[in-house]
Amino acid sequence: MGLISGVFMGMIFGIALMAGWRHMMRYRSTKRIAKAADIKILGSLNRDDLKKICGDNFPIWISFPVYEQVKWLNKELSKLWPFVADAAELVIKESVEPLLEEYRPPGITSLKFSKLSLGNVAPKIEGIRVQSLKQGQITMDIDFRWGGDPSIILGVEAAMVASIPIQLKDLQVFTVIRVIFQLAEEIPCISAVVVALLSEPKPRIDYTLKAVGGSLTAIPGIADMIDDTVDSIITDMLQWPHRIVVPIGGIPVDTSELELKPQGKVAVTIVKANNLKNMEMIGKSDPYAVVHIKPLFKVKTNVVDNNLNPVWNQTFELIAEDKETQSLIFEVFDKDIGQDKRLGIVKLPLIDLEADTPKEAELRLLPSLDMLKIKDKKDRGSITVKVLYHEFNKEEQLSALEEEKRFLEERKKLKEAGVIGSTMDAIDGAASLVGSGVGMVGTGIGAGAGLVTAGVGTGVGLVGSGFGAVGSGLSKAGKFMGRTITGHSSKRSGTTTPVNSVQENGGAKPVQ
C-alpha cells in the first residue's frame, strides 16, 4: 500500500516538477523574446514613437533630422585631426599628383604639389544617412563640411616661364559624400566600397589662389586654368554618377557591376531656338548651341549668323551612364569676337524620358542653372529639341564602352605625342595650343590686341568627331585679358564656375 502510494506520489511530484520546469522555461523564454523585440524597436525610434513613450515630457534636446547628427564623431574627429592630417598628407600627395598630370591644361608643362599641409581645422560631419537602395548594398550619405585652413602650394611650370609656386588658400568644401558598401558573406563582409560626391546638392568647393612671392599675372590665365583643372577632376572623377571603386579585404570580387558604364544612348536633335536675346551692339546675336551630359564629351551646332530665331536641325548622339541622375544640358551661346556670351542654359533630366519613345520639347532658357543666381525674370527665349533615349543591351553596352575607351586612348596618345597638352582637350586642342602659345607671348610683351586676333585664327576644329572640344588654353588667356586681374587673388567657387565656365568664356574657342 505504502509502495503504491509512494510510487504514485513520486510520479505526481516528478511530473509536477517537470511541468514547473517547463513553465519556468516558457516564462523566461517569452520574457527574453519580448525583450529582444523591445530592444529591436528601441534601436530605431522615430519622432512619433518617442512622443508616445514620453508623452508631454518630450526631451527637448532630441530632434530627428533626415541626416542624423553625429556630434560625438565630430568631437573625436577634431581631436584626431592633427594626426589624420599628418597621415593623409603623404597619401594625398601620392594619389592626386598623377591626377593633376592627367588633367593638366595645355600651356602648363608641370603641375605638382610643392607643399601640402591640411591645416588644423578639422572637417565637420553635419549628418549621416544610411539607406538600402539595392539588395546587398548599403548606401551611406555623409554631409561633409570643411572650412579649413590648409596650406597647399602648387608648383606650376609653364612653357617659357620658370616654376611659380601658387597657393590655394581658404579652402571650403561643402558636399554630400555617398559611400556605397557592397556586402559579401566573408569577413570583413564588405567586398568593395564606392565613393562619390552627390551631384544634388552640387558640391561646393571654394578657394582663393595666390602666387607666392609674385603675381598671378606672370602666367596669363593661370587662375582659371587651375580652377578648371580642379573642377574637371571633381566633376569627372568624383561627382555622381562618376565614382571611385575600392575593392577591400582581399576577397576576389567582380567590381564591374559597381563601375560606371554606358547605360544608354541619347539621340538629340537641336531643332531651333526662338526669341533669343540680342547681345550684340550692332546687328543680332550669332547663336550656336552646345549640349552635353558629361563635361568631357561636349558637342555643338553650327553658328547661325545674325539671327534670333535660328534653325539648326542637327543631330548628335550622347552616351548616358545613369538615367536616374544625369541630365542633358543645353546651352546657347552668342559667337563673338573675344568672349562668347551665354544666351541661356537649360537642363533636361534624363529621367523624364521614356526609352525608345521620341520626345519633342520646347524648353525655356534660363540665365543660370542655379536658381539662387537668377536675378532677372526677363524672357530669354526657348530652344526646341527632339530627344530619343535608347537603352543599351549587353552587346551594345560593351561596344560603347570600347568606343569610349578607344576615344580616351586616342586623346592620351595625342597628348603623349605632344600635340595637345592634356587629356582635357579633345582633338582640336592642337589648334588651341598653338594659339595659346601665341597668346602668351602676346601678353608677355604687353600686346593684348595680338591675343584677340590669335584667338580668331584658331578656328580650326573637327566637326566630324562630334566631340567639340574646349581649347581652354587660349580661351583662358582671352578670359584673363577680359577680366584684368589687378591684385593677385581671385575668389573662385565651384558653383559660380562650373565646367560651363569654359564655354561661357570661350573667347578663342575653335568653332566650326
Added chain:
Amino acid sequence: MGVISTIFGFCGFGVGISSGLVIGYFLFIYFQPTDVKNPEIRPLVERDSETLQQMLPEIPLWVKCPDYDRVDWLNKFLELMWPYLDKAICKTAKNIAKPIIAEQIPKYKIESVEFETLTLGTLPPTFQGMKVYVTDEKELIMEPCLKWAANPNVTIGVKAFGLKATVQVVDLQVFAQPRITLKPLVPAFPCFANIYVSLMEKPHVDFGLKLVGADLMSIPGLYRFVQVANMYLWPKTLEVPILDPSKAYRRPVGILHVKVVKAMNLKKKDLLGASDPYVKLKITEDKLPSKKTTVKHKNLNPEWNEEYNFTVRDPESQAVELAVYDWEQVGKHDKMGMNVVPLKELTPEEPSVKTLDLLKNMDLNDGQNEKSRGQLVVEFIYKPFKEEDLPKSFEESQTVQKAPENTPAGGGLLVVIVHEAQDVEGKHHTNPYARILFRGEERKTKHVKKNRDPRWEEEFQFMLEEPPTNDRLHVEVCSVSSRIGLLHPKETLGYIDINLSDVVSNKRINEKYHLIDSKNGRIQIELQWRTA
C-alpha cells in the same frame, strides 16, 4: 509494519519520482519545438500604455541623457549588414572549431561533435547611445551602450557510446557598456596604436541553454553563476595592439650613402653638341626635396663621383629614385632616363655597386623602355643605426620617465611640454610663439605663422638641484610681425603663471590654462617632474 510500509513508501517515491520525471520530460519538454522563431515585432504606435510601461527600463540612453548621442544610423547599417555578418561569423566559427574538435574528441571517447545548426539569428546588436569624452591627453574615449538581444540558434550534437545528445543555446542577450579607449594617437593611419576595452558595469548576460531540450538556465539559482563575465570590468582592460607606435612616428632607422659614380652611353638630347647631364636623387616617402649632382657639360659619359646621404625611415618600403636630366640654359630640363632601387634589395653595412639601365618610366609594359638610354653606375651603402644609437623609442605620455643618471640627489628634471594654444589673437598680427621663463632662463618655441590655433608640441627641460616647490613658471604667447621695421614689431598675446608645487606632488600635470590678457586664449601645457 508501519516502518516497512514507510520504507516501501520512500522506495516507491524514489521510483515514482524518477519515472515521473521521465514521463514529465517526454510529456512536456521532449516535444517542445527546438527551432527558433523570429520574434513578432509590433510597431510601437500600436502598443497600449501598459506594454509601454514595461519597455521603460530599456529605453535608450540618448533619450534620457543629453550627453549621449543617438546612433540609429549605425543601427541601421548593422541591421542591413547583419545577414551577411551572421553568415560570415558562423562560417569562420565553424572553420576554427573543426580542427580543435578533431583534436580533442579522441581523448574523451566521443564519436563526434558537430554543429547541427549555427546561426546568430535575425536580430543585430544595437547601440542605444554613444558618449565620448574629450580629455587633454592623446586619446579618444568612447562609451557606446551596446545591447544585443539576439535570437541565435546554436545546436551542438554530441555522439558518444551510441547515444546522441544535443546542447542548444537560444535567446542570447548581452547588454554591456564598454569603454573603448584609442591611444596613443599617432600620425599614421589608422591614427591610433592600441585599443583598450574595459567594461564600466557588470554586463547583463542571459541565455537559454537547452540540454537535450531542457533549459538548464531556468533552474532557479543557476542563473546567478553565469554572471561571471567580470574579466574586463574596469579598471581591468583588454588591450588590442593595432600598430607599433614607434613605427608610426617614422623615426630614422638608418643612413643610406649613395655615391653617383658615372653614367655611360647617354643619348644626345641637345641640338648642338652633346647633352649636359646631371642626376637628381630622391628617397621615396620623404618630404625633402631631391638632391642634384653637378652638371657635366657636353658629356655623354660623365663621371661625377659625388656622395649623398639619406635618412632611412622604413627600409622595407622605401626606395631611391635616380633620374638623369639634361641641363638647359633656357626652358625645361629634359629627362634622359630614370631608375628606382628599393632599399630592401641592399644588404646592410655592405657596399654594393649597381649598374642601372636607364628607363623612360617605371611602367614595365611601356614599349619605350626597350630603347637603350644608357647606364648609370651608383654605389650604395645602407647603415642601420645600432640599437643604442636609436633615439629613445616611443615614450608613453602617461608614464613619467626616470630622470637621467647625472641628476643631483634630491633634485630632478622639470620637463615642460608646450602642446598647443587656441584663440590667441594679436591686434596687428598673429604669428604666435611661446616664451617660457623659469628662474631667469628663457626658452622659446618656433614661430607659427598667421594662426590663431598654433600647435607647437615642443619639449623643454630644466635640470634642478631641489624640487621647485615655491617656484613659478611664466609662459607667455608672443607674436612677431612678419614684416621688418613696422610700427608694431612685437606683441604679447597673453601669459600665464603656473605654480610648480602641484607638479612636484603630482609628478605630471597636463592641462589647458586660460591666458591672462587675452580674450579667449587658452594654452595647453604639460609639466613633468622626473626624479631619480
